[in-house]
Amino acid sequence: MTRGVWGWITTVDHKRIGILYGVTAFVFLLVGGFEAALIRLQLARPDGAVVSAGTYNELFTMHGTTMVFLAVMPLNAAFFNYIVPLMLGARDVAFPRLNALSYWIFLFGSLFLNASFFVNAAPNAGWFGYANLTAKQFSPGANIDFWVISLQLLGVSSLIAGFNFIVTILNMRAPGMTFMRMPVFVWMTLVTQFLIVLAFPVITVGLILLLFDRFFGTNFYNPGAGGNPLLWQHLFWLFGHPEVYILILPAMGIVSEVLPTFARKPLFGYPVVVYSGMLIGLFGFGVWSHHMFTVGLGAVVDSAFAVGTMLIGIPTGVKIFNWIATLWGGRIRLTTALWFALGFIAMFLMGGLSGIMHASPPVDMQQQDSYFVVAHLHYVLVGGSLFGIFAGLYYWWPKMTGRMLSERAGRWNFWLMFVGFNVTFFPMHFLGLLGMPRRIYTYAGGLGWDLWNLVSTVGVFILALGILVFIGNAVASLRSAAPAPADPWDGRTLEWAVSSPPPEYNFRNIPTVHHRDELWALKAGRAPVEAAPPPPREIHLPPPSFYPIVVAAGVVLAATGALTHLALVVAGALVVVFGAYRWAFEYRSSLGGGLRPPSDASPRGLRGQSPRSSGPR
Amino acid sequence: MTTPHEAVIGSTGLDHRKMGVWAFLGSECMFFGSLIATYLVYKGRSLSGPTPHEILNIPLTSISTFVLLMSSLLMVLALAAVQRGDALGARLWLFGTPFFGMIFLGFQVYEFATFVREGLTLQVNLFGASFFVLTGFHGAHVSVGVVWLLTLWTLALRNRLTRADALIVEIAGLYWHFVDIVWIVIFTLVYLIQ
Numbered sequence: 001m002t003r004g005v006w007g008w009i010t011t012v013d014h015k016r017i018g019i020l021y022g023v024t025a026f027v028f029l030l031v032g033g034f035e036a037a038l039i040r041l042q043l044a045r046p047d048g049a050v051v052s053a054g055t056y057n058e059l060f061t062m063h064g065t066t067m068v069f070l071a072v073m074p075l076n077a078a079f080f081n082y083i084v085p086l087m088l089g090a091r092d093v094a095f096p097r098l099n100a101l102s103y104w105i106f107l108f109g110s111l112f113l114n115a116s117f118f119v120n121a122a123p124n125a126g127w128f129g130y131a132n133l134t135a136k137q138f139s140p141g142a143n144i145d146f147w148v149i150s151l152q153l154l155g156v157s158s159l160i161a162g163f164n165f166i167v168t169i170l171n172m173r174a175p176g177m178t179f180m181r182m183p184v185f186v187w188m189t190l191v192t193q194f195l196i197v198l199a200f201p202v203i204t205v206g207l208i209l210l211l212f213d214r215f216f217g218t219n220f221y222n223p224g225a226g227g228n229p230l231l232w233q234h235l236f237w238l239f240g241h242p243e244v245y246i247l248i249l250p251a252m253g254i255v256s257e258v259l260p261t262f263a264r265k266p267l268f269g270y271p272v273v274v275y276s277g278m279l280i281g282l283f284g285f286g287v288w289s290h291h292m293f294t295v296g297l298g299a300v301v302d303s304a305f306a307v308g309t310m311l312i313g314i315p316t317g318v319k320i321f322n323w324i325a326t327l328w329g330g331r332i333r334l335t336t337a338l339w340f341a342l343g344f345i346a347m348f349l350m351g352g353l354s355g356i357m358h359a360s361p362p363v364d365m366q367q368q369d370s371y372f373v374v375a376h377l378h379y380v381l382v383g384g385s386l387f388g389i390f391a392g393l394y395y396w397w398p399k400m401t402g403r404m405l406s407e408r409a410g411r412w413n414f415w416l417m418f419v420g421f422n423v424t425f426f427p428m429h430f431l432g433l434l435g436m437p438r439r440i441y442t443y444a445g446g447l448g449w450d451l452w453n454l455v456s457t458v459g460v461f462i463l464a465l466g467i468l469v470f471i472g473n474a475v476a477s478l479r480s481a482a483p484a485p486a487d488p489w490d491g492r493t494l495e496w497a498v499s500s501p502p503p504e505y506n507f508r509n510i511p512t513v514h515h516r517d518e519l520w521a522l523k524a525g526r527a528p529v530e531a532a533p534p535p536p537r538e539i540h541l542p543p544p545s546f547y548p549i550v551v552a553a554g555v556v557l558a559a560t561g562a563l564t565h566l567a568l569v570v571a572g573a574l575v576v577v578f579g580a581y582r583w584a585f586e587y588r589s590s591l592g593g594g595l596r597p598p599s600d601a602s603p604r605g606l607r608g609q610s611p612r613s614s615g616p617r
Numbered sequence: 618m619t620t621p622h623e624a625v626i627g628s629t630g631l632d633h634r635k636m637g638v639w640a641f642l643g644s645e646c647m648f649f650g651s652l653i654a655t656y657l658v659y660k661g662r663s664l665s666g667p668t669p670h671e672i673l674n675i676p677l678t679s680i681s682t683f684v685l686l687m688s689s690l691l692m693v694l695a696l697a698a699v700q701r702g703d704a705l706g707a708r709l710w711l712f713g714t715p716f717f718g719m720i721f722l723g724f725q726v727y728e729f730a731t732f733v734r735e736g737l738t739l740q741v742n743l744f745g746a747s748f749f750v751l752t753g754f755h756g757a758h759v760s761v762g763v764v765w766l767l768t769l770w771t772l773a774l775r776n777r778l779t780r781a782d783a784l785i786v787e788i789a790g791l792y793w794h795f796v797d798i799v800w801i802v803i804f805t806l807v808y809l810i811q
Contacts, residue, residue, distance in 0.1 A: 094633040163640045171627025171636055197644045205651035208750070218739050218746035220655070226664045226743050235651060581768075 010544035012096035013504060017103050018082030019400065024107055025074035031114070032066035033467065035059045037460050040424070044457035046445035056441035057124035058143070062114075064127030065147065068247065069154045070110045072381065075389045076250040077106075080165055080189050082400055086495035086502060087183045089174025089511045094167040096542045097583065102161040104552030109153030112556055116146035123147035126439065128240065129210070131221035131232035136214050142563055145214060148207050149559045155200045155207075156555070162196035165189060174494070176513035180274070183493045184267060187274050188253030191281040192246050198285070199242035206235030215562075230295060237288035245284040247381060248348075249277060251388020252319060255341045258391045259323055261489050262338040263330025266517055269322040276315035276322075283312045293361040294368045302361040309359035316352055320345060335489070336410030340391035343418050347383025351376055354429070369439075372432025378425045390417070390470070398484030401477065402501045409473040413466050420462030427452035427459075492517040505539045545586060551579035638788050642795050645758075649799050652754060653806060656747040663742035669811045672737050674728070681724030682804050685759075688717030689797045692766075692790045699773075702780045707773045711786075714793065715766040718759050725756050748807065755803060758796045765789050 008016060039059050042050040051059065085093055093099050116122040121142040125133045134144045169190045173182065182190075209220040210232070219225035221232050260267045267273060289297060289305040323345055332338070354376040358364040367373055390413075397405050431452050436443065443449055487496040496519055498506060514528065515521035522529065554575030561568025626632055660669075691713040698706030729749070737745045766789055772778040778786070 094627070095637065159644060163637050163644070166640045167627070167633050167636045171629055171631065171633055173628040175628075177628075197640055198647050201644050201648035202651045205648060205655065208754075209655065212739065212746065212750060216739050218750070219743060220659075220746055226659075226662045228658070228662075231655065231658060235655075238651075584768075 007544070009549055010100075010546045012092070012100050012542050012545055012548075014081050014085050014092050014096065014099060015400075015502065015504075017099050018078045018080075020103050021074045021081055021106070022078030022400075024103075024110070025071050025078060028066055028070035028110060029075070030467070032063050032071050033464065035063040035066065037464065039063060040457040040460045042441065043443075043453050045454065046443055046447075046450055048442050051441070053441045054124065057439075058117075058122035060439055061123045061126050061147070062117075065113065065123065065151075067381070068127060068243070069151070070113070072247050072385050072389070073158065074106060076192070076247070076385075077102075077161060079185075079250065079254065079389075079392050079396065080161070080192075083396060083495055084165065084186055084189050085168065085172070086399075086498065086506060087186050087493050088169065088172050089177060089494050089507060089513065090168065090172040091506050091510075091539070092542065093164055094172055095164045097545050097548050097586075098160050098164050100545070100548035101551055102157045102164065104549045105153055105157040105160070105555055108552055108556035109150045109157060109559075112153060112559055113146060113150035116143065121146060128236055129232075130236075131210070131229040132223065134210060134214075134232075135222060144210075145563055148211050148214070149562055152204065152207055152211075153555065153559060155204050158196050159200050162193045162200070165193045166197065169193070174511050174513050180271065181513055181516045181518075183253075184256035184270065184273055184277075185250075185253035188249045188256070188277050191277050192249045195242045195246050195249070195281050195284065199239045199246070202235055203239035206232055206239070209235075230292075233292050233295065234288070237291045238285070240291065241288040242281075242284045244380070245280055247385045248388075249280065251344060251348075251385045251392075252277065254388045254392040254395070255323060255344050257493065258337050258341040258395050259326045260517075261395070261491055262333045262335055262341075263327050264333070264490070265326055265330040266492075266520075267322070268325035268328075269318075270516060273319055273322050276318045279315040280312060283308060283315070287312065290359060290364070293364045306359055306361055310356060313352065313356050313359075320349055320352075335394070336405070336407055336414055337391050337394035337489075339411070339414040340387050340394060343414065344384060344387040344391060347379055347387060347421070351379030351381075351384055354379065367432060369437055370432035371428040371436045371438060374438055375425050375428035375432060378421075378428070382421055382425070387417075390414075393470075395489070396495075397474075397477070398488045399495055399500050399502070402484050402499075403477045403481040404484050404488065405473050405477045405481070409469055409476070413469040413473060416462055416466030416469060418466075420459050420464070420466055423459030424456050424463055425459070427456045431456075487519070490520075490523075492520045494518060497522075505541055508535045508539075509533055545583070547579050547583035547586065551576055551583065554579055632784055634788055635784065635791070638791050642791065645795065645799075649755070649802075652751045653802065656751050656807065659743040659747045663744045665742050667732075667735060667737045667741070667744070669744060669748075669807070672732055672735055673808055673811070674731075675808055677724070678728065678804065678808055681721050681728075682800065684717050684724070685721040685797055685800055688714050688721070689794050691717060692793050696783065696786050696790050699778060699786045700780060700783045704773070704776065707778060707786075708770065711766060711770040711773050711778075715763040715770065718763045718766070718793075722756060722759055722763070725752065729753075751803065751807070755796070755799060758799070762789070762793050762796055766793065 042048040123143050123146055169186055212218040213220050219227045221227050221229050256267055256273055287305055287308045290309045293302055358367045394410055431449055434448050436449050484500040486499050521527035554572045558569045558572025561572055691710050695710035695714055698710055739746050739749050
């Protein structure tokens with residue numbers, strides 16, 4: 001293993017890329033949380049003066065964009081990267097270098113977006129960037145340009161990862177792992193990747209049209225020239241609604257792994273949970289206009305989208321019943337991971353119920369653009385996605401770091417976050433019903449909003465305390481916690497069959513799978529224990545490569561050029577072409593004509609190495 | 618030739634790279650679908666001319682369409698030649714395919730230049746904007762395909778493209794045929810059904 005910073009820069013190991021994703025995304029979770037805290041401080045009292053109106057617009061835009069694209073999606077990606085190949089019984093993803101490219105483009109795109117703060121031009125038109133507020137006429141600064149370009153970069157990163165994981169999951173399952181033996185987390189990852197691959201091109205086109213409007217003077221979203229700003233809304237939400245499921249389905253997968261492990265029962269109704277996940281993904285493409293009930297699309301259209309939206313409640317409800325039934329009669333171990341999973345079920349249920357409320361157009365017309373919707377979406381994305389991610393963090397932390405987290409601190413972490421979350425967001429239901437609109441930077445006193453706004457602001461600091469406890473827990477764990485055994489939770493799936501952390505090559509021999517809960521079956525003697533074949537003399541692993549970061553650097557150089565000088569665009573494009581060609585021919589050692597393979601192109605052989613010891617039990 | 622993996626044939630019996638390209642093409646369907654939908658939504662909504670029937674030259678574009686479709690035929694011949702190990706055929710058809718692609722691009726450059734001279738620009742009306750963006754992105758895809766195929770052609774010239782490499786030619790072919798199919802849809806919806 002190549003060590004040091006260079007080792008991380010050139011790594012193509014899915015586990016290291018997973019850690020890079022996780023650390024980066026966690027930093028942006030803190031950045032987005034800081035923005036949220038500023039928003040709440042501004043709104044704590046009537047006539048707040050913590051930030052200016054302009055800064056406030058930047059804060060809520062960057063908070064939304066950061067949390068969706070730079071925190072929750074890449075935190076999920078961290079688990080996809082680290083856990084999915086292990087669950088599949090694979091040595092890496094299908095395209096290890098593309099995997100590195102996804103990460104570097106994500107990192108550079110995130111930095112590009114946040115660089116806007118330093119030139120005092122942070123995006124300020126909302127995370128949904130509605131036309132024609134984003135037109136040059138109304139947003140003349142570079143704010144929207146930063147937003148458009150970084151979203152394109154992040155989209156490219158997600159798309160590349162999407163192709164990679166579709167192929168990895170379909171094509172790299174261990175022998176015997178039929179589709180209906182795949183862990184539910186892998187299933188939900190697969191559905192998520194299909195959503196990414198089919199939804200992101202739509203926003204790519206929406207952003208291209210906006211880019212042409214802003215840079216080349218077209219009139220796609222200009223009503224003065226016959227253009228229709230609603231086109232943006234359709235393109236945005238045709239992406240945006242599947243995006244909601246891109247954020248939540250992985251959490252559903254995590255919870256479907258955590259619950260059976262700690263209830264010591266197989267997942268109740270596994271096939272139904274899997275099919276429900278697929279249905280949610282499928283229906284997710286047919287409901288985008290429920291974000292647009294107030295634009296006046298007509299009664300027939302509104303009714304159709306209302307029915308479609310309510311239909312999604314069925315597979316979602318089915319999943320919730322299956323999770324509860326999994327717990328029913330189980331020998332439950334109340335670990336922190338399970339607490340977060342239970343919190344997920346309860347909070348996601350509440351978010352789902354308020355979602356069913358505004359699936360009805362007349363109700364939605366009352367709630368649109370009010371704090372009720374803010375409450376709803378945070379119950380789904382924080383109480384849902386983020387709690388699911390924390391369940392995953394506590395569950396897989398020992399596997400990823402080789403250290404245990406403190407369960408005692410974990411309990412504090414969960415309860416502080418749970419209480420803080422509810423104190424912050426539950427009052428927003430009342431605020432919304434009392435008529436408080438979203439995205440206002442201040443309000444007058446005496447409207448009946450003062451108390452709940454103050455309560456909500458207090459809640460943010462409880463929530464932040466919970467996150468701080470997690471950071472403390474994590475640091476203490478990495479510094480001094482007991483080494484984690486290979487299988488600390490009596491796990492069911494293949495990642496627990498290898499040491500913690502796993503060796504670079506994951507599995508000495510690729511396992512053969514006979515059961516859905518393969519490891520349980522093995523431990524209970526229900527799976528045939530085959531005579532272990534002799535370990536392979538040599539395991540081929542892809543060598544490290546620095547072309548992924550070269551190509552990503554070229555991409556971000558071109559993006560910078562779009563805001564500064566055409567010469568940089570050309571230079572960036574040349575770097576991309578150069579990097580792509582070197583990349584394509586990296587392994588073709590037989591190729592003549594100056595395209596020589598790098599000196600380290602020979603696959604590393606891991607001769608006779610035994611897996612690391614799995615530590616004391 | 619060394620590859621990064623011991624085997625790239627996966628659980629489904631398909632090569633990773635081939636399946637990856639299929640997933641990519643699925644994504645591209647949504648990309649062009651959105652661009653085509655934008656064009657159709659704005660059809661007849663321009664506040665001023667020039668309009669499609671004033672400006673589109675169907676006979677001329679029929680010729681370039683024919684050339685592009687013939688390039689798909691050459692692509693099939695190229696793949697067949699590589700699969701048979703026919704070095705001469707591979708060199709010939711792997712040049713012919715991108716050459717026909719370049720002829721198509723030449724027609725497009727000429728078409729764009731003529732339209733601009735006749736007053737159709739990105740800025741003048743919605744037809745100009747949606748037409749140039751749609752056909753321009755298609756042209757960009759053809760250009761990428763041309764560079765890709767010319768790269769394979771230079772490999773063939775240096776005898777670096779053997780029967781074992783038929784798959785990478787097949788993958789380039791999948792992309793090339795896809796780009797052709799998209800053009801058939803664009804030609805029908807934009808040029809023929811006005």
